[in-house]
Amino acid sequence: MNTEPAVAITARRASRQRTAVSAYLTRRTTFASAQEIHAALRESGEPVGLATVYRALQAMVEDGELDALRTDDGETVYRRCGTSHHHHLVCRECGRTVEVEAPDVERWATAVAAQHGFGDVVHTLEIFGVCDRH
Amino acid sequence: MNTEPAVAITARRASRQRTAVSAYLTRRTTFASAQEIHAALRESGEPVGLATVYRALQAMVEDGELDALRTDDGETVYRRCGTSHHHHLVCRECGRTVEVEAPDVERWATAVAAQHGFGDVVHTLEIFGVCDRH
């Protein structure tokens, strides 16, 4: 009999590299791409292989520690996040990001979906603008 | 004095290739990727170069004839669309798509942005679910 959860979360093992990636994202408050993180760590004298950065980021996203989000030009960017469901308000000039909750939107999305006979609903919502420091 | 609109829309010229791409998207009701369109046209005996498909799609998006949307796995998919601002409710099983309007969400997004001092706001919102034919 299988008593494992449907999606097993593989055990993670600590390592200098993962710690470095994690620490970098703790210091940083805006979204960062894998390439950026890789370059920054290399520069700060904590070299980590690019593939390793990608693996660390993937793992953290799976574990719900990070939000991932695709930019227009096809890069995926990451940012530490709170645990509850939320959306982002991002300044397109400086990257400053505010996490916002939108219970009404959640309700609306579910309702509209139901109205059209859709179930098992997820949604994406991001807001971009220019913040008052610009 | 410059009387041109800020973003000039370059003149388009008709051609068998553009017509083919356009016609394909008229027949089709779900989102399609450039690669898919390219393969489908080739198969139906109206070969069009891949680069040309990309160019045609880009042009149509600029002209507001198409909606473009990035999938999780990094492909951009296109679909003919109405002219007014709207969002999509997409079945992740069959791709069936419903265009929905969300005036409340628009207002909400603008308000939240303003609250945090953000201006010049745009937003993205897509809903994915499973439709009742599954």
Place this chain on the structure above:
DNA sequence: CCTGGACATGAGAATCATTATCAGGTGGCC
């Protein structure tokens, strides 16, 4: 502590969508 083996790393190759190049082709206005 010591060790085995599962897990992690990293350099480079591979993938894959998209974009750039550039030498010809062709709409459409005169």
Place this chain on the structure above:
DNA sequence: GGCCACCTGATAATGATTCTCATGTCCAGG
């Protein structure tokens, strides 16, 4: 018909991400 700006398509280039595989290293159990 003729001009020429715009189009096309084969192919190369790009760039992010993933894969490969040989080697390193956590850490539970002894």
